[in-house]
Amino acid sequence: LYTLVLKRRTPQNIVIGGAAGAFPPVIGWAAATGDAPWQAWLLFAIIFLWTPPHSWALALYSAGDYAKAGIPMMPVARGARSTRLQILIYSLIFVPVAVLPGLIGPGGLIYLVTALLGGAGFLFLAVRLWRSRAGDQPDKAEAVGREAALYDVRTEARPARNLFAFSILYLLALFAALLIEQLPGLGGL
Numbered sequence: 001l002y003t004l005v006l007k008r009r010t011p012q013n014i015v016i017g018g019a020a021g022a023f024p025p026v027i028g029w030a031a032a033t034g035d036a037p038w039q040a041w042l043l044f045a046i047i048f049l050w051t052p053p054h055s056w057a058l059a060l061y062s063a064g065d066y067a068k069a070g071i072p073m074m075p076v077a078r079g080a081r082s083t084r085l086q087i088l089i090y091s092l093i094f095v096p097v098a099v100l101p102g103l104i105g106p107g108g109l110i111y112l113v114t115a116l117l118g119g120a121g122f123l124f125l126a127v128r129l130w131r132s133r134a135g136d137q138p139d140k141a142e143a144v145g146r147e148a149a150l151y152d153v154r155t156e157a158r159p160a161r162n163l164f165a166f167s168i169l170y171l172l173a174l175f176a177a178l179l180i181e182q183l184p185g186l187g188g189l
Contacts, residue, residue, distance in 0.1 A: 014073075018048050022047035039106045046101075046171075046174065049090060049093055050170075053090045053126060054167040056083050079135075084130045084135070087126055087163070098115050098119055098174060107178055114174060114177040115177070125166050129160055132158075132160075134160040136156060
């Protein structure tokens with residue numbers, strides 16, 4: 001459904017298609033226990049809310065490729081500025097949700113510290129990206145003469161690349177913390 005229909009029709013493709021990528025914790029929990037409690041759905045929410053900032057950060061520095069392929073990713077369809085704002089909004093929702101397992105379960109102290117420290121880094125990078133020109137194309141005045149030399153698309157894309165890379169590490173760290181807390185002798189931390 002995502003690849004055949006949504007990907008090429010709407011800039012919200014990542015949001016709508018993100019549900020499919022967020023279901024593994026629910027499916028795994030249900031397969032292991034025969035139930036899908038709220039904790040599984042909380043893990044679903046973490047992945048679901050992580051997906052737009054992660055994917056749109058990548059799309060900001062790959063917008064030209066998406067445009068050539070005719071894929072209406074957010075930066076192509078709505079512009080870089082709108083995309084950076086959407087990334088910030090989703091990040092401001094995502095990080096508090098990512099902290100919740102450390103406060104109400106199934107995470108413990110290791111998870112909570114990981115979520116708080118990583119979440120602060122995630123928000124820092126999201127704000128930095130929002131304030132940047134990542135994904136912007138130089139206007140015609142900048143595209144000629146001396147100004148063109150001052151505008152480097154790769155340099156301007158750095159905040160998007162940084163958030164994209166950090167988002168991968170942050171999600172990995174969150175789920176690794178949950179796993180570590182399940183090791184014998186660490187339960188209840």
